[in-house]
Amino acid sequence: MTEQQRAFSMQVRDDGVAVITIDVPGESMNTLKESFAKEVGELLTEIEQSSDIQGVVISSGKPSSFVAGADIGMIDRCENAADAASLARQGQAMFDRIEQLSIPVVAAIHGPCLGGGLELAMACHTRIASDSDKTVLGLPEVQLGLLPGSGGTQRLPRIVGTQQGLTMILTGKQLRAKQARSRGLVSEVVPQSILLDVAIKHALNGKVKRAKAKLSGLGWLLESNRFGLEFLFKKAREQAQKKAKGNYPAIDKIIDVVRKGVFSGHEAGLSAEADAFGELAMTAESFQLRQLFFATTEMKKETGADGVKPRALHHVGVLGGGLMGGGIAYVTAAKAGLPARIKDINEEGISHALHYSYERLQKKVKRGHMRRNELEKTMLRLSGTTEYNGFSRADVVIEAVFEDLDLKQKMVADIEQCGSEKTIFATNTSSLPITQIAAKAARPENVIGLHYFSPVDKMPLAEIITHAGTADETIATTVALARKQGKTPIVVKDGAGFFVNRILAPYMNEAARLLLAGEPIEKLDKALVKWGFPVGPVTLLDEVGIDVAGKVAPILVNELGERFTAPDAFQRLLDDERKGKKNQKGFYQYGKKVKGKPVDQSVYQVLGVNPSGSLSEEQIALRCVLPMLNEAAYCLDEGIVRSARDGDIGAVFGIGFPPFRGGPYRFMDAFGISNVVDELQKLVAEQGERFAPAPLLLAMAEKQQRFYE
Numbered sequence: 001m002t003e004q005q006r007a008f009s010m011q012v013r014d015d016g017v018a019v020i021t022i023d024v025p026g027e028s029m030n031t032l033k034e035s036f037a038k039e040v041g042e043l044l045t046e047i048e049q050s051s052d053i054q055g056v057v058i059s060s061g062k063p064s065s066f067v068a069g070a071d072i073g074m075i076d077r078c079e080n081a082a083d084a085a086s087l088a089r090q091g092q093a094m095f096d097r098i099e100q101l102s103i104p105v106v107a108a109i110h111g112p113c114l115g116g117g118l119e120l121a122m123a124c125h126t127r128i129a130s131d132s133d134k135t136v137l138g139l140p141e142v143q144l145g146l147l148p149g150s151g152g153t154q155r156l157p158r159i160v161g162t163q164q165g166l167t168m169i170l171t172g173k174q175l176r177a178k179q180a181r182s183r184g185l186v187s188e189v190v191p192q193s194i195l196l197d198v199a200i201k202h203a204l205n206g207k208v209k210r211a212k213a214k215l216s217g218l219g220w221l222l223e224s225n226r227f228g229l230e231f232l233f234k235k236a237r238e239q240a241q242k243k244a245k246g247n248y249p250a251i252d253k254i255i256d257v258v259r260k261g262v263f264s265g266h267e268a269g270l271s272a273e274a275d276a277f278g279e280l281a282m283t284a285e286s287f288q289l290r291q292l293f294f295a296t297t298e299m300k301k302e303t304g305a306d307g308v309k310p311r312a313l314h315h316v317g318v319l320g321g322g323l324m325g326g327g328i329a330y331v332t333a334a335k336a337g338l339p340a341r342i343k344d345i346n347e348e349g350i351s352h353a354l355h356y357s358y359e360r361l362q363k364k365v366k367r368g369h370m371r372r373n374e375l376e377k378t379m380l381r382l383s384g385t386t387e388y389n390g391f392s393r394a395d396v397v398i399e400a401v402f403e404d405l406d407l408k409q410k411m412v413a414d415i416e417q418c419g420s421e422k423t424i425f426a427t428n429t430s431s432l433p434i435t436q437i438a439a440k441a442a443r444p445e446n447v448i449g450l451h452y453f454s455p456v457d458k459m460p461l462a463e464i465i466t467h468a469g470t471a472d473e474t475i476a477t478t479v480a481l482a483r484k485q486g487k488t489p490i491v492v493k494d495g496a497g498f499f500v501n502r503i504l505a506p507y508m509n510e511a512a513r514l515l516l517a518g519e520p521i522e523k524l525d526k527a528l529v530k531w532g533f534p535v536g537p538v539t540l541l542d543e544v545g546i547d548v549a550g551k552v553a554p555i556l557v558n559e560l561g562e563r564f565t566a567p568d569a570f571q572r573l574l575d576d577e578r579k580g581k582k583n584q585k586g587f588y589q590y591g592k593k594v595k596g597k598p599v600d601q602s603v604y605q606v607l608g609v610n611p612s613g614s615l616s617e618e619q620i621a622l623r624c625v626l627p628m629l630n631e632a633a634y635c636l637d638e639g640i641v642r643s644a645r646d647g648d649i650g651a652v653f654g655i656g657f658p659p660f661r662g663g664p665y666r667f668m669d670a671f672g673i674s675n676v677v678d679e680l681q682k683l684v685a686e687q688g689e690r691f692a693p694a695p696l697l698l699a700m701a702e703k704q705q706r707f708y709e
Helices: 036-049 081-099 116-123 140-144 152-160 162-171 177-182 192-205 217-223 226-244 250-264 266-281 284-299 323-334 347-366 372-379 405-418 472-484 500-516 521-531 537-544 546-560 569-575 602-607 617-637 644-655 664-671 673-687 695-703
Strands: 008-012 017-022 055-060 105-109 126-130 136-138 174-176 188-190 316-319 340-343 382-385 396-399 424-427 447-452 461-466 488-493
Touching: 008 036, 017 192, 036 081, 055 192, 081 116, 081 266, 105 116, 105 192, 116 136, 116 152, 126 177, 126 192, 136 177, 140 162, 140 250, 140 284, 152 162, 152 250, 152 266, 162 217, 162 226, 162 250, 174 177, 177 188, 188 192, 217 226, 226 250, 250 266, 284 488, 284 644, 284 664, 316 323, 316 405, 323 340, 323 347, 323 372, 323 447, 340 347, 347 372, 347 382, 396 405, 396 472, 405 424, 424 472, 447 472, 461 472, 461 644, 472 488, 488 644, 500 521, 500 537, 500 546, 500 569, 500 617, 500 644, 521 537, 521 617, 537 546, 546 569, 569 602, 617 644, 617 664, 617 673, 617 695, 644 664, 664 673, 673 695
Parallel strands: 017 055, 055 105, 105 126, 126 188, 316 340, 316 396, 340 382, 396 424, 424 447, 461 488
Antiparallel strands: 008 017, 136 174, 447 461
């Protein structure tokens, strides 16, 4: 490796401070690779043998990143647990060597300092961070089914306290610079312009010692004795598994390894960490989570239209000031940093939409995530009108009005008249075909679907829906906008339900049938949550709205056939004015006086059901999930989704398909396509033709094919 290709370079200043700069060639962000061990080892040897070097500063040569983590691809190249454990021990040895230097070592942190990046920074004696919004610190390995493998499980609890360290490692929570300072993770937060100068000053005047948490009050009481610590570990395990339902092996391993270090010392903790890292790297859960990470990373490099670049974005228009319109305007102004002009038929709608953004920004200010002047700057990007004033400048107009075809077609005509010839009309419809919305357009090439999920500011997915006449530049520009808004966009073909709602509908229908067959509501929800979904299907029905589900069902049946027929129960519920959470009357009880989440027992009488239950939780989960898997196969075969990868991302980010199962297509590969077909055919015999396996699955089973080779 030549000097120009090196990722780590060192310059010794006249004052005796050696500044090590990390700049991985050809990458926009720094990631740590196995091949860097030799480079770092050579630099450390030079430092150890030099009498002139008085201190060391480690900084980044990238404009917006310290070290974003380690190269995850290293784990995929490991053949067994021993290989992965060896990888961890190599990182541990390197960082231990940094910590054991006899001169001060300071990390100058600007931008993401995550995973292996934070483990590197924690091996330094002092950490200085920039006050930039880009600067975040955390150990997100748990999100890949892993634990920090280069000393992170041992150093973080020592620096910030066992309780705080456990919380960060178990959740993957990232701290902003000021939060990190308040927890003792960084010593000082300064403007980026003086970050290196301050770090150099610390290197000259700093001390060489292991940082140790400064605890007081309850924290000190819990962590100053074995009884308190054992109580802390017990509670951490209970709370973490309450959410994880035993589906994430990394959780118990993290707690065990941190506990080992606390009670048996640093060396024993590191040994346990490396062994656990190796074991977790070989689990099916970590494999699926890593593949999902690779898939989303790969997708970020794509425009949605091969070889076509998006147009520049300067102004966005939003039609409708309701909940969806307000949310769309918020992510446009706050995350994309673009001016958003909201049009509504009355001033009240505009006021509600503006207030929606103000409330969310105000919460950020109160939590210290945003300065007051940033709130004001963001609000200045938002404006409103009851006419179409200013829409001539809009690059994209996002429509979020009622699900009425005539109204949406009128909106298209209005924008074609008021906008420019290149203004993109993106409709946020959740059920109406884009082809029909574009049917009367003078410029159909500019019409596209941009389907957000509610609430817009929290749900990560956006479906970009194309009709036959959508231009490639329209696709690329809409994908770019969605990404700027913080979304993970997938491009899908026009069709009833698009992709996400189409695969969700049979899953929800089957849950409703099981309810009518006597399975208790809480048992149904518990079974699917235990299987890995964030909420159960009955809870989801209450959240989405029983009336909404009732309206969508006939559209799907009309377009896609009898397998989408919903149980008659929907009408009985609507006749009893049960719409779900929106009118505080559904399957569950609502209201200020209601504690917990009790089932509204009167719903059984409305449905004529005597809840008894005869199926196991596993039987319930499989019965609901199989129709979703089957429909996913239909969607891929029909080209609704472009690839299994896109479908898996859509299912995970759109409906919370269990990430540790990889998505519907990866799950089918792991379960076995032949096994999926066998289970579906058993249900055909028991329940009817709605379970008939998709032709694609039958063909794949016969040829012993997989979705991912």
